[in-house]
Every structure is written in C-alpha cells, then in structure tokens.
Amino acid sequence: MTQTTNDTGAGPPGRRTPDAGVRAGPALPSHGTDTTAPEPAEVALDEVSAGYDGTTVLHGVTARLPRGAVTAIVGPNGAGKSTMVGVIAGVVRPDSGRVTTPTATRPALVVQQSGLPEQLPITVRDVVRMGRWARRGPWRRLRRDDHRLVEDALDHLGIAHLARRRLSTLSGGQRQRALVAQGLVQHSEVLLLDEPAAGLDVAAQDAIAAALHSAAADGTAAVHVTHDLADADRADHCVLLAGGRVLAEGPPADVLTHEVVDHAWGLDRYRGR
Numbered sequence: 001m002t003q004t005t006n007d008t009g010a011g012p013p014g015r016r017t018p019d020a021g022v023r024a025g026p027a028l029p030s031h032g033t034d035t036t037a038p039e040p041a042e043v044a045l046d047e048v049s050a051g052y053d054g055t056t057v058l059h060g061v062t063a064r065l066p067r068g069a070v071t072a073i074v075g076p077n078g079a080g081k082s083t084m085v086g087v088i089a090g091v092v093r094p095d096s097g098r099v100t101t102p103t104a105t106r107p108a109l110v111v112q113q114s115g116l117p118e119q120l121p122i123t124v125r126d127v128v129r130m131g132r133w134a135r136r137g138p139w140r141r142l143r144r145d146d147h148r149l150v151e152d153a154l155d156h157l158g159i160a161h162l163a164r165r166r167l168s169t170l171s172g173g174q175r176q177r178a179l180v181a182q183g184l185v186q187h188s189e190v191l192l193l194d195e196p197a198a199g200l201d202v203a204a205q206d207a208i209a210a211a212l213h214s215a216a217a218d219g220t221a222a223v224h225v226t227h228d229l230a231d232a233d234r235a236d237h238c239v240l241l242a243g244g245r246v247l248a249e250g251p252p253a254d255v256l257t258h259e260v261v262d263h264a265w266g267l268d269r270y271r272g273r
C-alpha cells in the first residue's frame, strides 16, 4: 500500500509531537491512492515546504529515499534535517508539496529523547516491546514471534544484559540503543533515525550502523540523520540539506565532495574560495 500526504492532510500544521522517543507517525491520509498499483520503491518528497508557526524551514524539497538502501541526511545545524524526517514520519505536516511513503505500516521514527517520564517503572525490554505494540496495537497480546524479535533486537544492539533494568537507570548511550531497538522491531518499510549515534561510543555506533544495513537488506528504506560525514559516506544514498533546500542528492561519493561540503558548511569563506 502506498500512503500519501500533502497539504490537505489531517492534523495541525507545523507542529511536531514533542518529546516522543520512538514514534510511529499518525496514520497518513491516503488521497486518491490506487491500491492495485505496485508499491513504490522509495520514499518520495516532491516540492515539500514545511515549517513551524508560519516560519518556513523546508523550501520546496524534492528527494528520493530508496527502499533496500541506507540513506544519510546531512547538513549544517538548522538545515532542516529533523524537520525532513518529521515530515516523512507524518509528525510535521507539510504546508505544500507531496510525501509518498511505500508503507502499509507507519514509518518508525527514532529520536534522541525517550519522551517517557523518568519515574515510569519501565524496563528496557518493555521499551523494546512497545515497538511491537506499534505493529500489533496496544491491546493485543504479543505473540511468540514478537517476543523473539524483541530478544533479537536486544541482542543486536548489545543490551540483552540490560533487559530487566529500568530505562531511567541507563546511561544516555544505553538508552539510545534501547530506542533504536524499539525502532527496529517495528519492522516498518521506512525506518527513520534522527542522529542515532550522537554521543555514542564506537561499539554503539557500529551496532547502530549494522542495524541500519540489516534493515536495508530486508528491503527497508533505512534513513538516518548524521553529522558524521565518514558515517554518511558509508551509506548507499545521501541527501545534503542546507538552508532548508536540497543542495545535492545521490551516491555519497558524488554528494560529499570537498567543494560541496565546504560550500554547504560555509567553510569556503575560511579557505579563500
């Protein structure tokens, strides 16, 4: 099934759901979708403009994020990267343009804050299980295969030994691994990780990179926002945003040239270009 949203979609304009950790975006309205059409092989943004409280952040963004591939979204602070993933997830409503996601399920969005109250007596395993609820619905009992996926994800992210610990007692990096595990078990066709590796140690970064590539190998459009250009270079596809516009898109080697990077980050000023 294809889901499409555009400026006639439901929900308040320009509002991002605050403080959620891993969020499944709201069900996106489908406008004139042909259910017999083959699933698109990519997430498509066409001339998308979006922002907050009347301030435009994304200006006519057109980009393609393929399924079965890892896409890195890069760009300077404030370029609109989080806004772009918010638009794809359906938590930021475009003011105009069109977003098409190849998904029967909601995109899985992982941001850095868990959004769960500190005093909530919730374990790491519970947090990851919540990812399966997103798939099954909160009132359905999880099945044996759901539990197996949860245990696999805990293993994958190297946090099986923390499964019974309360989330509030973990370090920042351990929490982040738990949130990524929660995103993974959603098994959505679109996985969106907003700076998943920021502030993490090398082992955690490797675990998250491996998780992204394994999701892509399963056919997911595995998308991450990163400030680490070496990390972006290892992606299959790259979108470079600057000032809310796509400056370049394509294979990382073509996008992340010295010239383009210097221009996007304004470094050419210092280098006399």
Ligand SMILES: Nc1ncnc2c1ncn2[C@@H]1O[C@H](COP(=O)(O)OP(=O)(O)OP(=O)(O)O)[C@@H](O)[C@H]1O
Pocket (backbone or CB within 6 Å): 016, 052, 053, 057, 075, 076, 077, 078, 079, 080, 081, 082, 083, 084
């Ligand atoms: N909830 C919000 N309400 C109002 N303005 C916002 C909100 N979220 C982001 N913005 C503004 O939108 C612009 C783009 O922010 P965004 O977080 O999308 O950029 P980014 O590229 O992800 O930045 P960074 O690399 O610093 O995380 C910024 O000017 C920011 O102040």
